[in-house]
Every structure is written in C-alpha cells, then in structure tokens.
Amino acid sequence: MRMDTDQLIRALAADNTHRPRTVGFVLMLALLAAAPVSLLIFFAELGVRPDVMTAIHNPFFDLKFAVTIALAISAIAVSLHLSRPEASLRGFGWWLLVPAGLLAAGISGEMMMPQRVPMMTRLVGSNSKICMTAVPAMALPLLAGALIGLRHGAPSRPAVAGAIAGLLSSGLAAAVYAAHCTDDSPLFVATWYTLAAALMAAIGALAGSRMLRF
Amino acid sequence: MREREDEWTDLMRSAISGDGAAYHRLLKAVTPVLRAAARRGLARAGQPVDQSEDIVQDILLAVHLKRHTWDANAPFAPWLFAIARNKLIDALRRRGKRVFVNIDDFAETLPGEAAEQTASAGEVAAQLQMLPARQREVLQSIAVENASIKDTAAKYSMSEGAVRVALHRGLASLTAKLRE
Numbered sequence: 001m002r003m004d005t006d007q008l009i010r011a012l013a014a015d016n017t018h019r020p021r022t023v024g025f026v027l028m029l030a031l032l033a034a035a036p037v038s039l040l041i042f043f044a045e046l047g048v049r050p051d052v053m054t055a056i057h058n059p060f061f062d063l064k065f066a067v068t069i070a071l072a073i074s075a076i077a078v079s080l081h082l083s084r085p086e087a088s089l090r091g092f093g094w095w096l097l098v099p100a101g102l103l104a105a106g107i108s109g110e111m112m113m114p115q116r117v118p119m120m121t122r123l124v125g126s127n128s129k130i131c132m133t134a135v136p137a138m139a140l141p142l143l144a145g146a147l148i149g150l151r152h153g154a155p156s157r158p159a160v161a162g163a164i165a166g167l168l169s170s171g172l173a174a175a176v177y178a179a180h181c182t183d184d185s186p187l188f189v190a191t192w193y194t195l196a197a198a199l200m201a202a203i204g205a206l207a208g209s210r211m212l213r214f
Numbered sequence: 215m216r217e218r219e220d221e222w223t224d225l226m227r228s229a230i231s232g233d234g235a236a237y238h239r240l241l242k243a244v245t246p247v248l249r250a251a252a253r254r255g256l257a258r259a260g261q262p263v264d265q266s267e268d269i270v271q272d273i274l275l276a277v278h279l280k281r282h283t284w285d286a287n288a289p290f291a292p293w294l295f296a297i298a299r300n301k302l303i304d305a306l307r308r309r310g311k312r313v314f315v316n317i318d319d320f321a322e323t324l325p326g327e328a329a330e331q332t333a334s335a336g337e338v339a340a341q342l343q344m345l346p347a348r349q350r351e352v353l354q355s356i357a358v359e360n361a362s363i364k365d366t367a368a369k370y371s372m373s374e375g376a377v378r379v380a381l382h383r384g385l386a387s388l389t390a391k392l393r394e
Contacts, residue, residue, distance in 0.1 A: 003271075003335070003338050003339045003342060003353075003357060003358065004267075004334060004335065005245060005267060005270055005271055005274070005335065006242075007357040007358050008271050008274060008275075008338060008357060009238065009241040009242060009245065009274065010238070010356065010357050010360065011353055011356050011357035011381065011384075011385065012237075012241060012274060012275070012278040012385065013234050013235075013237050013238035013241060014234070014356050014362075014363060014381060015278065015378070015381050015382050015385055016229060016232070016233075016234045016237045017232070017234070017378055018378065018381075018382045020279075020281070020282040021282070022282055023282070023283060083283055084283045084284070084285065084293070085280070085283065085293060085296035085297050085300060086288075086292045086293045086295075086296035152282075153280075153283050154276070154280040154283045154297065154300075156296055156299075156300055213304070213393070214276060214280060214300070214393075
C-alpha cells in the first residue's frame with residue numbers, strides 16, 4: 001500500500017472536523033488531576049502550621065504566597081507562550097522577574113526593620129531540610145501533570161519549556177508548603193525556595209527535552 | 215511573497231473556523247514550498263534528496279495535529295516554517311547527522327521555487343501497516359480511494375462519528391509511530 005502526499009493531504013483535510021482543545025485547557029486539566037496527589041502529601045506529612053491565625057497578620061508570611069503564586073502564574077503564562085513553535089523567550093522572559101522583584105522588595109523591606117534575629121540565622125532558618133524535600137516532593141506530581149499537558153503544544157525548545165514547567169510546579173508546591181513552614185524571612189525564601197525551584201527546573205529541563213518534542 | 219503568505223493566513227483562518235476545502239487548498243499550496251526547503255536541507259547535510267517526501271509528510275502531519283498552537287491573529291508562515299524546521303532537524307538527527315538547519319532555509323525571503331513530487335515517501339506508508347485494521351481501512355478509504363466520510367461509513371457499516379474518530383486516531387498514532 002502506498003500513500004503519496006496528495007492522498008495524505010486528503011486525509012488531513014477530512015479530519016479538519018476534529019476540533020483540538022487549546023493547550024491552556026489541557027494544561028489546566030492535567031494540573032487539576034495532579035493537584036490532589038500533592039495535597040495528599042501535604043496533609044499526610046506536613047499540615048498547616050498551628051499558629052496560622054496569627055501568622056496571617058505577618059506581612060512576611062503573606063509575602064511567601066505572593067511570591068510563589070506569582071512564580072506559578074508567570075511560569076504558566078511563559079509555558080503557554082513557549083508551546084507555540086515560533087515563540088522564543090524573548091519579550092516573555094520578563095514575566096519571571098515578577099516573583100523575583102517581589103522577593104527583592106521583601107528582602108529590602110525586612111532589612112529596613114529592626115530585627116531581633118541576626119541575618120544569617122534568618123537565612124538558614126530551621127526548616128531548610130524539610131523545605132528542600134517537601135517542595136520537590138509535592139512539585140513532582142505537578143511537574144508530571146504540567147509536562148503531560150504541555151505535550152499538547154509544540155515547543156521548539158523542549159528543554160526550556162520543560163524547565164519552565166519545573167518552575168511552574170515548584171511555584172504551586174511552594175505556595176502550599178508556605179502554609180506549613182514557620183520560616184517567614186524573605187531571606188529564607190530567597191535561599192531555600194529558590195534552590196528547590198532550581199532543582200525542579202533542572203528536572204523539568206531533562207524530562208522536557210524528551211517528553212516535549214513533537 | 216507577502217501576498218502568498220497573506221493568502222495562507224486567510225486560508226488557515228477559514229480552515230480553523232471549519233472550512234475543509236480551504237484547509238485542503240492551504241495544505242496543497244504549502245507542500246511544494248516545504249518540499250523545496252526539505253530538499254535544500256537534505257542537500258546541505260549531504261543527504262540524498264530523495265528522502266524529502268518522508269520529511270514533507272512528517273511536517274504535514276505535525277502541522278495538522280498541532281494547528282491549535284497557531285494564533286489566528288499571527289501570520290501563518292512563521293508558525294509553519296518553525297514546525298518545518300523542527301521536523302527537518304529531527305529527520306537529519308535520526309539519520310545520525312548533527313546538523314544545524316539554517317534558519318534562512320525557511321525564512322520569509324524563501325525564493326518562489328516550488329518543487330514537484332518526484333520521489334515517493336515510504337515511512338508513512340510503512341507505519342500505516344502497523345495501525346489497527348479499522349483505522350487503516352478508514353485511512354485507506356478516505357486518502358487512497360478518495361471516498362467521503364459518508365461513503366466510508368456506509369462501506370464499513372460504521373456511523374459517521376465512528377469514521378471520524380478512527381480517522382483522527384489513525385493520523386495521531388501514525389504520527390506517534392513516526393517519532394519512535
């Protein structure tokens with residue numbers, strides 16, 4: 001049996017009645033499917049910190065959510081942009097500066113306030129080990145979901161798209177983890193959350209370079 | 215050149231809103247340009263150009279299955295050439311060549327050259343044999359025998375919906391098999 005190109009085109013044209021879903025829709029579905037797994041890890045192993053009702057009045061506690069959710073949203077926007085084959089990071093990468101800017105503002109805000117605890121102690125904190133294991137553990141299912149969703153797209157740079165998916169997953173995971181962690185200093189967030197996000201970006205890049213090729 | 219690309223964009227917009235005839239015309243119009251570019255890419259990599267038809271079919275399948283990633287407000291040609299460039303690089307890599315495809319191969323300054331099909335493609339046809347019987351029959355009926363979806367449904371006592379599903383699944387798994 002042969003299939004010359006005109007014949008293939010005929011089959012493709014006949015299939016035009018099939019209306020594919022957008023990448024954004026498929027990505028949302030995949031993330032929603034993965035979220036319960038991450039939440040299960042959170043509630044089974046960590047849970048919300050006991051003093052949460054007083055903590056929410058601390059602007060640095062709230063800042064952790066602002067930074068991590070900003071990271072997740074900007075990474076979603078960038079990854080959807082990159083799912084188009086002709087797209088590049090140029091003109092879109094600045095989205096990722098939003099969470100970094102929030103964090104920088106938080107650090108300088110904290111610097112201007114009188115502190116009882118020395119800077120290095122705030123940076124090292126008391127939860128760095130838990131942070132470095134819990135955030136990647138909760139991020140992994142979300143990364144898997146994000147990659148499955150983004151497979152519906154057509155990124156020309158699959159490793160870059162995978163790295164952004166890693167940032168996306170760590171942003172979401174860290175936003176949940178922040179409710180457990182008692183270290184609220186932006187210095188702690190800038191150090192350990194960033195390390196966890198970098199780790200997920202590296203895993204995402206590796207997985208993306210295989211999974212996201214089309 | 216500009217006119218041609220504007221025409222492509224218009225055709226693709228009609229296609230997205232459900233005009234199958236416009237879609238058919240668009241695919242027919244871009245194919246000779248893709249073929250010329252594939253030949254140029256192969257020649258530059260020192261590969262026999264008679265493999266170009268496999269690459270052309272690979273590109274067309276990707277265009278079809280990824281057409282929802284095209285932004286209807288953007289011109290069509292840059293999107294098309296980005297897909298084509300990816301597929302050409304893939305094809306050359308699979309042949310063990312570490313090459314960098316020159317962006318100019320697909321740039322907007324692409325000369326008006328258009329190549330007719332001379333060599334035949336083998337990869338898609340070979341993978342076709344591996345499909346489940348139902349998908350293969352439907353594809354063969356519509357592509358090779360030029361039957362409509364309605365006639366195909368009657369011939370195999372299927373509903374038209376089932377023919378559409380088999381056609382789409384067949385094209386999707388064909389593409390998946392080509393990537394292996």
